Amino acid sequence: MKKPTMKFLTLAAAGAILLSACSSGSTTAASTASGSASAGAQSSKISIGLALSTLNNPFFVSLRDGAQKAADAAGVTLVVTDGGNDATTQANQIQNFQAQKLNGVIINAVDSDAAGPIVAPLIAAKTPVVAVDRAVNGATVNSFIASDNVAGGALAADALAKAIGEKGKIIVLQGTAGTSAARDRGQGFTDAIKKYPNIQIVATQPADFDRTKGLDVATNLMQAHPDAVGIFAENDEMALGAIQALGDRAGKSVFVVGFDGTADGVAAIKAGTMAASIAQQPEDLGKSAVDTLLALIDGKTVEKTIGVPVVVLDKANA
Incomplete structure (x- = not known):
């Protein structure tokens, strides 16, 4: 009786090990599939960049806030950088945007003349570029949004x-x-x-x-x-x-x-x-910039220049 019992136990143990191995392999495969699906969903999400000249100015803080609200409403990721009023710093930030393969870029130029060469590689790569508040000289961006x-x-x-x-x-x-x-x-x-x-x-x-x-x-x-x-x-x-x-x-x-x-x-x-x-209406500028960029990413045609009205504030209406 001992031999059959031992043989049975050995077979049972082997079966348990095999079942465990199959179960483990199955879990790993499921995990990998789940990870791939998650990565695919993440990569399919739109990410856009906003390169600001500076955030040491309440006007540009408001512009950023308007852009962020528009991005949140659209369910897209907004990557914001602060150029610190330095054109070289902004150039590096734009290069990073391109390396990150963002779907589109908004630039508020530190220097309009320096901004042309900065965004030229993006334009060459067919990445939509929108300028906001300050123009880009020496390169043709998809749209320019500014107050008059x-x-x-x-x-x-x-x-x-x-x-x-x-x-x-x-x-x-x-x-x-x-x-x-x-x-x-x-x-x-x-x-x-x-x-x-x-x-x-x-x-x-x-x-x-x-x-x-x-x-x-x-x-x-x-x-x-x-x-x-x-x-x-x-x-x-x-x-x-x-x-x-x-x-x-x-x-x-x-x-x-x-x-x-x-x-x-x-x-x-x-x-x-x-x-x-x-x-000016900086929040409206930021919102308009994001909305325009998303329209471009979606393959739509937008105006080359979009104006946001300005008004006089004095003691009578402030």
Whole structure:
């Protein structure tokens, strides 16, 4: 009786081992299949890049937020980078986007001229590219979405002329050289201010869209031109720096007009230290950029240039 029992046990053990092996192999295969399906689903999901010039500016934070909301609503992944206002850094970030094989890219250029060579490889690879707020020079992107900065500059000229009684000396704080926003706002302002023969631009100097630089440049220019009665800053950050430089004179003997309509800019208008700001709609810019890029990825035709309106904010409507 012992031999058959032992033989039976041996066969039973072998069967258990075989069953275990089959079960283990089956689980591994299922796991692999599940992993492959998961990887396939992940790879099929749309991922897009948003290369911002800087996130050290409330305007671009709002633009990013608008883009993120649009991406979330569409169920796509948005990869955001901060160029730190450095064109070389932004170039590296765009190269990484291409290496990651993102489905499309939105660029808010640090420098419009430098941006052309940066996005050229994407364009050559047939990756859709949308420029937002700042143009790309030297390359043809699929679409450019921006506020009408020339019209905004003209509105700023009218607002400043009104604030100073259409006469007196004024100073202009320019944005970052090489950006389309600075160029267009400056052009719109300079052309429109010519309508007022008793207004004279006595100084123009870049402050790179930066509040601290706006403070420093405005301090120096007001020392050189103490009789100036108005300042146009090509964004609110520089305008707020100029207001700091002016101290008690802001809104009393010297009037400041900014551009962007940021929360801090609106607060300054309400406080009476800023006469007006030309309000952009950065969240709408971000949303429009994402929606346009997704339409391109979907094979649809989009407008080459898409404008987002600007409005004058002053104490009456801020």
